[in-house]
Amino acid sequence: MIRFEDHIREVPDFPKQGILFKDIMPLLRSPEAFRAAIEAMASRVARPDAVVAIESRGFLFGAPLALHWNVPLVPARKFGKLPGQTVRQVYSLEYGEDTLELHADSLEPGWKVVVVDDLLATGGTARATVQLVRQLKAEVSAALFLIELEGLGGRKRLEPVVSHALLTLPAGG
Numbered sequence: 731m732i733r734f735e736d737h738i739r740e741v742p743d744f745p746k747q748g749i750l751f752k753d754i755m756p757l758l759r760s761p762e763a764f765r766a767a768i769e770a771m772a773s774r775v776a777r778p779d780a781v782v783a784i785e786s787r788g789f790l791f792g793a794p795l796a797l798h799w800n801v802p803l804v805p806a807r808k809f810g811k812l813p814g815q816t817v818r819q820v821y822s823l824e825y826g827e828d829t830l831e832l833h834a835d836s837l838e839p840g841w842k843v844v845v846v847d848d849l850l851a852t853g854g855t856a857r858a859t860v861q862l863v864r865q866l867k868a869e870v871s872a873a874l875f876l877i878e879l880e881g882l883g884g885r886k887r888l889e890p891v892v893s894h895a896l897l898t899l900p901a902g903g
Contacts, residue, residue, distance in 0.1 A: 732766040734897050738877065750902030752877055754848055758790065767876060767896060768794045771846075774894040775872040779841035780804050782832070782870075784859050785811070788847035791876060795846055804836040804843075806859045817865045821858035830855065832862045839867035850875040850895060853884030860891055 737757035744751040757763045772795055780802045783792020789805060796803035809818065809829035816831040837843060845859050850873070860870045870891050878884060878895035885893045 732763050734763065734767060734770075734876070735899070737763045738897065738899070740902065752849060752879070752899060754787065754790075754876060757876070767791070768798060770896050771795060771874045771876070771894070772798050774874060775844055775892075776842075777801070778844040778871055780837055780843050780868070782806055782837075782843050782845050782859060782863055784845065784847040784855055785830075787849070791848060791874070792846040795844070795874070802836075804832060806830050806832055806845075806862060817862055819858040819862045819865070821854050821861075823854065828855075830858045830862060832866065834866070837863065837866040837868040841868040842871040843868050845870055845873040845891075846875075847873075848876045850878040850884040850888075850893065851882045851901070853882075853887030856884065856893075857887050860888065 739753040739756050741751040741753050777799045781792045781796040782804045783789045784806045785808055793803055812831050815834040817834050818829050818831050820827050820829050843863050863870050873891050873893045875895040877897045879901040882901055
């Protein structure tokens with residue numbers, strides 16, 4: 731049995747002083763652990779109509795999940811990275827704002843969607859992604875994460891969307 735926590739490295743003071751970064755690269759280096767993580771994530775929810783993966787590490791988990799379920803992969807990208815017509819959602823960061831976009835034709839109204847990212851912290855980016863999905867009249871049936879950081883309120887910010895994480899780790903830092 732794979733212990734996912736054995737494949738997460740903690741890097742102190744990255745990307746800035748006081749942050750204890752959760753590095754997923756050891757998990758990605760192990761095909762067995764990576765495969766087990768994808769299978770475990772897929773088992774948490776029913777097959778959706780599409781996977782919306784959050785830039786950029788969410789793509790690493792969203793792509794194999796979309797293939798597993800044989801459904802479309804829809805990337806949620808930072809502002810200005812998608813050509814053509816998009817929908818946008820501005821959201822707050824610790825210091826300032828950022829913007830996410832989806833292609834305006836990426837989801838069909840009524841589709842059940844799973845939002846995927848590597849890590850749930852405060853939930854701001856995931857919440858913005860949920861709002862983008864709703865702009866396109868689709869429904870977020872669940873949010874999937876490899877890691878959830880304790881005590882930062884991300885899960886609460888996503889309610890009523892059901893969130894699943896394979897690991898819950900202390901935020902640290």
